[in-house]
Amino acid sequence: MSHDTVEVVTPRVSAPSSPTREWSRVTFTGITPGNPPCVTFQMALTLKSGKPRHLAQTVRVTDGTLLLRIAALEPGTEIRVCTETDWAAEGIPTVLKDFCPV
Numbered sequence: 134m135s136h137d138t139v140e141v142v143t144p145r146v147s148a149p150s151s152p153t154r155e156w157s158r159v160t161f162t163g164i165t166p167g168n169p170p171c172v173t174f175q176m177a178l179t180l181k182s183g184k185p186r187h188l189a190q191t192v193r194v195t196d197g198t199l200l201l202r203i204a205a206l207e208p209g210t211e212i213r214v215c216t217e218t219d220w221a222a223e224g225i226p227t228v229l230k231d232f233c234p235v
Contacts, residue, residue: 152219158235161203161210162189169193172203172229174214192216192227203232211235 159174171191178186192214194200206212215231 150221152217152221154215154217154230156213156215158211158213159190161206161208161212163208164194164200164204165191169195170200174212190227192229194229196229199229199231203229 157176159176162173162175165171165173170193172194173189173191175187175189178188180186194203212232212234214229216227217230218225218227
């Protein structure tokens with residue numbers, strides 16, 4: 134009786150080589166002090182089943198002027214945010230790049 138060996142090859146999915154930007158509609162929830170400080174927001178999603186789901190995300194703010202602008206907002210304010218994720222960097226950091234009121 135012979136035994137054949139089957140090799141299973143899992144394709145590797147490579148991350149983008151350059152940072153990617155994305156705009157999202159979110160609800161601002163607050164700022165966390167730190168170096169760099171972070172902004173937390175929440176977005177509402179609807180699952181395929183129709184059930185609502187809330188997702189919270191915290192992103193770094195490296196631009197001082199942007200931090201001052203967002204600090205003037207009240208928690209609960211709806212805004213559109215532009216975030217940038219650097220897939221090639223260690224820890225895959227996501228940074229706030231811009232925002233505007235809805």
